[in-house]
Amino acid sequence: MPRYDDRRKRSTAPSGFNRKIARHNEFPDRNGAWAQIKYWSFSPAIFPNMISAVSPEAKPGDLVTVYDKEGGRFGHGLYNPKARVPLRVIHHGPDDIDESYLDAAVQRALDLRCTDFPLADYTDAFRVIHSDGDGLSGLIIDKYADALIIDVHSLGIMQRLNRWLPILHERLGTKRELIRVDPEVATWEGINRRDLPQTEIRPLKITEHGIRYEVDFKEGHKTGFFCDQRENRLRLSKLTAGKRVADVCCYTGGFSLAAKVKGGAAEVTSVDLDEKAIAQARRNANLNQARLELVHCDAFSWMRQVRENGRRWDVVLLDPPKFIESRETEDEDARKYEDLNSLAVEILEPGGLLVTCSCSGLLSSERFEKHVARAAHRRGRKLQILDRTGAGVDHPVMSNCPESQYLKLLWCRVI
Numbered sequence: 001m002p003r004y005d006d007r008r009k010r011s012t013a014p015s016g017f018n019r020k021i022a023r024h025n026e027f028p029d030r031n032g033a034w035a036q037i038k039y040w041s042f043s044p045a046i047f048p049n050m051i052s053a054v055s056p057e058a059k060p061g062d063l064v065t066v067y068d069k070e071g072g073r074f075g076h077g078l079y080n081p082k083a084r085v086p087l088r089v090i091h092h093g094p095d096d097i098d099e100s101y102l103d104a105a106v107q108r109a110l111d112l113r114c115t116d117f118p119l120a121d122y123t124d125a126f127r128v129i130h131s132d133g134d135g136l137s138g139l140i141i142d143k144y145a146d147a148l149i150i151d152v153h154s155l156g157i158m159q160r161l162n163r164w165l166p167i168l169h170e171r172l173g174t175k176r177e178l179i180r181v182d183p184e185v186a187t188w189e190g191i192n193r194r195d196l197p198q199t200e201i202r203p204l205k206i207t208e209h210g211i212r213y214e215v216d217f218k219e220g221h222k223t224g225f226f227c228d229q230r231e232n233r234l235r236l237s238k239l240t241a242g243k244r245v246a247d248v249c250c251y252t253g254g255f256s257l258a259a260k261v262k263g264g265a266a267e268v269t270s271v272d273l274d275e276k277a278i279a280q281a282r283r284n285a286n287l288n289q290a291r292l293e294l295v296h297c298d299a300f301s302w303m304r305q306v307r308e309n310g311r312r313w314d315v316v317l318l319d320p321p322k323f324i325e326s327r328e329t330e331d332e333d334a335r336k337y338e339d340l341n342s343l344a345v346e347i348l349e350p351g352g353l354l355v356t357c358s359c360s361g362l363l364s365s366e367r368f369e370k371h372v373a374r375a376a377h378r379r380g381r382k383l384q385i386l387d388r389t390g391a392g393v394d395h396p397v398m399s400n401c402p403e404s405q406y407l408k409l410l411w412c413r414v415i
Contacts, residue, residue: 033063034054034064034066037067046088060080061078073093088138112396117394126142128142131404132404133395138153177197210262236317240260241264241265244267247269248302314353316352335371338371354412354414363408369388383415388411
């Protein structure tokens, strides 16, 4: 169930990247490494066909000055000719910047989590750096107790990471880190995975709003635990006292335990196709001395079966994996949300609560809501939409990168 990981088809950038290597005397007014773009775009991701020329001084991972198509100063970015995204713009404007700008972005991200919103007051697991949302494209860091789990998607970020690690550990009180690079990303970016520290962090325990969870970094999805749902888990717990709850696509039991342990649900049924996730959910239930009905089954098959058996719940929570992986299959994949929600409304008691999620960055909030509404109407039911929420404050969205607003939740009463 990957989150914020919009995978696209493998790029042919090295062979198809027809950028122009500028001659030394072609732009005499430009100093240092630079790149020029063909089209005006405020997006942080500049793809190969958007670059018109690059200075010969520009080396993989360099911080380069970016010029617009008219030759004006546009900003600065991290350059890598081998990458699927050869230019990641981290600053817009005519001002000069240097490496201290990136260091300040790290400090700004830490200030948000440690000072502005002191997350450590109620959890020891949260996102520390959220890639484009923190102006550090290609870097995701989560804190779990005394460990940092670091996913790197950029050569330029990898080259600077050792400089930032002491700062991160000092501010967060952490002691160790696990650095990970997906093999496919390493190929795109030219990162040698054999150079990564051969660190292994055994499963460790975290606490969130008084509930304990074990996080397995080797077997788990994403960076091990879905920190983005923290506030939504707390909110659900306030709505489940004495209720029968079905947590469909439960992963390791985050919503299930929030409903049972903190929310006082009468009974909780937790369903997931991932056998290892169900085993982890069982361990998490034991940690909290909570009883869950754990079901290892495909969500669609399970809901069809219980519908035929006439079983109903007061609350149904749907938190499926990302259904939409590419724009080429977007319409077809989006219908899976409609089918899933159509089954969910059929196993809800009249007036029951449906909490339904999407983590597909390619699916807009408006389209997601239309699919959910259509699912209810297909079954002769209506939705009283109570609220719309998303990820927590540790997953900020930068205005020039709206696709990072991937997580969407609808809170609905089904009439």
